Amino acid sequence: MKRPGGTDEQKRRAGESAARVVSDGDVAGLGTGSTAAAAIRALGRRVDAGLDVRGIPTSYQSRSLAREVGIPLTTLDDALPDIAIDGADQVAGLGRDDSADLIKGGGAAHAREKLVAAAADRFVVVADPTKLADALDAPVPIEVLSDAVPAVEAALSALGGEPTLRAAERKDGPVVTDNGNLVVDCAFGAIDDPAALSADVGTLPGVVEHGLFVGLADEVHVGVADGVDVYPRES
Numbered sequence: 001m002k003r004p005g006g007t008d009e010q011k012r013r014a015g016e017s018a019a020r021v022v023s024d025g026d027v028a029g030l031g032t033g034s035t036a037a038a039a040i041r042a043l044g045r046r047v048d049a050g051l052d053v054r055g056i057p058t059s060y061q062s063r064s065l066a067r068e069v070g071i072p073l074t075t076l077d078d079a080l081p082d083i084a085i086d087g088a089d090q091v092a093g094l095g096r097d098d099s100a101d102l103i104k105g106g107g108a109a110h111a112r113e114k115l116v117a118a119a120a121d122r123f124v125v126v127a128d129p130t131k132l133a134d135a136l137d138a139p140v141p142i143e144v145l146s147d148a149v150p151a152v153e154a155a156l157s158a159l160g161g162e163p164t165l166r167a168a169e170r171k172d173g174p175v176v177t178d179n180g181n182l183v184v185d186c187a188f189g190a191i192d193d194p195a196a197l198s199a200d201v202g203t204l205p206g207v208v209e210h211g212l213f214v215g216l217a218d219e220v221h222v223g224v225a226d227g228v229d230v231y232p233r234e235s
């Protein structure tokens with residue numbers, strides 16, 4: 001899916017930078033979206049050059065692309081990822097001591113993405129400069145069981161959010177995730193305490209997973225005009 005963001009060149013640089021930190025013999029989580037796709041293509045080129053790696057895809061999209069570029073696949077049943085590489089819709093908190101906070105799920109893949117990122121020893125985020133923010137303020141994608149949508153929307157409103165069921169673009173009705181559920185995008189304005197909101201939303205009955213990624217990112221590789229900025233910066 002084409003979403004607003006940086007240039008293909010910025011995404012390629014970020015993706016190549018992240019693919020370079022994959023080591024021979026690694027199991028690598030393969031994220032979803034256009035920036036993660038750049039990393040998967042770069043990893044495929046390393047496989048062509050002899051790298052031994054197995055990928056764990058986070059979506060139909062990443063599985064198809066990994067197969068296309070020749071990355072052997074495995075599953076969480078058989079292996080845990082040494083590393084996971086994935087994009088983000090918004091990144092806040094770069095440069096501070098603890099982990100950057102993310103909003104993910106613009107492609108409705110955040111449930112499997114969080115599962116794989118949390119299972120990985122090292123979670124590397126790939127982004128372009130349009131994703132960087134001082135504070136998270138984008139709507140938070142929330143995957144919800146279809147029967148639970150009215151109750152979850154009411155609970156999100158009580159938390160101060162403005163929920164909207166995500167509509168499909170080339171299908172009548174809502175977006176249906178790879179897991180067969182629906183997505184509610186909930187605007188909260190600027191999120192002062194992402195960890196507290198993550199806990200509040202995550203405990204609502206009927207919520208499968210939400211797109212706040214707090215305390216998970218180990219590194220962020222940002223493709224810029226003339227290279228890549230890697231956070232945390234080496235001192």
Ligand SMILES: O=C[C@H](O)[C@H](O)[C@H](O)COP(=O)(O)O
Binds near residue numbers: 003004105
């Ligand atoms: O559900 C999709 C994912 O969380 C993506 O990683 C996220 O939306 C960023 O995608 P893109 O790199 O295409 O902006």
